[in-house]
Amino acid sequence: MTNDVINARVTFRKSPIHMLERFTFRDLDSAYQSFLKHSGLQECVILQTCNRVELFGCGNVSNTEKIKKTWASVSGLEENAFKENLEISQGTEAYEHLLKLTSGLDSMVVGEEQILGQVKESINTARQLQASGTSLNTLFDKAIRIGTRVRRTTGISKGSISIGSMAVKLAEENIDDLKSKRILLIGTGEAASLVAKSLKKREIEFLVTSRTFERSKAFAETVGGKPVKFEEAIADFRSIDVLFVATTAPYFLVTYDRVKEAMESGKNGMMIMDLSNPRTVDEKVSTIKKIKMMNLDQIAEMVDKNMRTRMGVVSSAEKIINEELPVVEAAMKRIEVEPIVNGVFKEIDQVRLKELRKALQMLGETDENKIRIIDQLTQAIVEDIMSTPMNNLRKASEQGDSEIVKTVTKLFDYKTKE
Ligand SMILES: NC(=O)c1ccc[n+]([C@@H]2O[C@H](COP(=O)([O-])OP(=O)(O)OC[C@H]3O[C@@H](n4cnc5c(N)ncnc54)[C@H](OP(=O)(O)O)[C@@H]3O)[C@@H](O)[C@H]2O)c1
Structure with a gap:
């Protein structure tokens, strides 16, 4: 028996978010079964979020080709799809990566809270399916404890800013009296909910739309906003002052012609924040007079700047991880x-x-x-x-x-x- 640990991951660091989708496991139960049967691993834990698809495994980890092959067959991918996207860590490096994950140091928005809950959920699922055993259970329990300690002692989660709240903050900085403006949010997924939560926190009213009206209604009830019909909302932007777009649509939802048409009706200006990747607002829209536009890269850059101002907190978190890593190694x-x-x-x-x-x-x-x-x-x-x-x-x-x-x-x- 061997308890070498491997981590194989595809994350936002190497792959655009829309690309991650291809690597996800749609049926978790059967993915677990396949890895345990065909990859040479005796234990495994799968972690899937909108920014990452990760596999932690324990057993015979020397044959990474077998792991890739199994992953490819479960996700219906060509094996060469992994070439540019897959990162692999083993042993201490894999432990360190997991500690960084639970501490929020590997997140797009450093210190964000969600990832700790997502790691807890992953190990719980693996335990229920009996896919994890002594090694990964021990490793994950320790990583969760350390992640909690890092957050409690450094305050890394405090003052961290999500992509959604940064978009709202930028709108606030660029527009006088945002509260009085007519705001439309296109999208009802995870990214849209980050925008909605931030608007709600500031008590700013907004309209929300999604292809299915039922989904907009449910979103409005749980996260906030007033639901409006999709076709009507995207056909006419004349009454809209601020537009947040966060969808996975594979084409431009907000076209040059529609925005131009709205601006020709005598509007005073419009701010458009496109959180989507790939973009769902035509880049040409930014050339229209009185349009202020920001895309995901520009918003993420502001988040990154915010993170760097909290660099002291990050290095305290790293110090704790460096202290704890030998303890984890000894336990393993x-x-x-x-x-x-x-x-x-x-x-x-x-x-x-x-x-x-x-x-x-x-x-x-x-x-x-x-x-x-x-x-x-x-x-x-x-x-x-x-x-x-x-x-x-x-x-x-x-x-x-x-x-x-x-x-x-x-x-x-x-x-x-x-
Ligand atoms: N999640 C994050 O933390 C995050 C962070 C940064 C950037 N992003 C980006 O934000 C975008 C949305 O991500 P997400 O995580 O929120 O995705 P999600 O949770 O899967 O939600 C997808 C949204 O897109 C809408 N949608 C899908 N196909 C559409 C189409 N053909 N036409 C119109 N609407 C469509 C869906 O609504 P219906 O099903 O009702 O159409 C839903 O509102 C992505 O481009 C992603 O790269 C996400």
């Missing part, structure tokens, strides 16, 4: 040696029980109290003799002394179970 190494310790104790206990039965038979002892005392005596002798060498074995393993582990395995004739 201990897991490696635990089956050997348990196996040795089990074998010795069988010998003890065999000899105990023989001795009791020879004594012809029937007194329950005396039998109990003799039994406890033999147990105490075994534990006293074995506990020091076994604890030393654990320590040697924590310190990466594989020679001692090998020697003990040989001495006790312990066979590792594959």
Whole structure:
């Protein structure tokens, strides 16, 4: 048995968000089954969010081709789709990546809260499906504890700003009295809800639209806004002062002609924030007079600047991770040696029980109290003799002394179970 850990990931760092979609696992249960059956992994945990698709695995991690092959077949991809997009970390690097994830250091918006909940949900699902075992359960439990500690002690989550709230903040900075303006939000997905939450927090009223009116209604009830019909909303922007667009539409929803038409009706100006990637507002729209336009890259740049001003917080978070990493490494190494310790104790206990039965038979002892005392005596002798060498074995393993582990395995004739 081996507990080497691997992390294979496709994230926003290397791949545009629309590209991530291709790597997602639509049916999680069957993805778990496939990885456990075909990839050489004995344990796995899948983490999927709008910014990342990640696999943590434990077992025979040397054959990364097998992992890619399984991923490709589950997601219906060509294997070369991974070339430009996949990142792989193993061992300590994989642990460090998970600690950065739970601490919010690997997020698009550093310190955001959501990712910690998403990691918790992933390990819970893996546990329920019995896809994770001692190694990944230990690793994730530790990473969640450390992520919580980082957030509590550094305040990294405080004052972090989402893409949605940055878009609203920029609108506020560019437009006088935003509250009095007519605002339309196109989209009812995750990104749109970040905009809606921020508008609601500032008590700013807005209209919301999505292709299906039912979805706009449900969105308005849960997140806020007044639902309006999609076809009508995108056909006429004359009454709109501020437009937020956050959809995955594969074409321009906001066209040059429609905006030009609206501006020719004598409007005073319009601000358009396109949070979509790929863009759903025609870039040419920015050439129209009195139009202020910002796209996702420009909004993300502002988020990044905000993050850099909090660099001190980031380095405190990194310091905690560096302190905790050796503790995680030691715990993971201990897991490696635990089956050997348990196996040795089990074998010795069988010998003890065999000899105990023989001795009791020879004594012809029937007194329950005396039998109990003799039994406890033999147990105490075994534990006293074995506990020091076994604890030393654990320590040697924590310190990466594989020679001692090998020697003990040989001495006790312990066979590792594959
Ligand atoms: N999620 C984030 O944190 C985040 C961050 C930065 C940028 N973004 C970008 O924001 C955009 C939306 O992402 P998301 O995560 O919010 O996606 P999502 O949760 O999947 O929501 C997708 C939205 O797009 C609408 N939509 C899909 N196809 C459409 C079409 N053909 N015409 C009109 N509307 C359509 C959907 O509404 P209907 O189904 O009702 O049409 C829904 O409102 C993406 O381009 C993404 O790259 C997202």
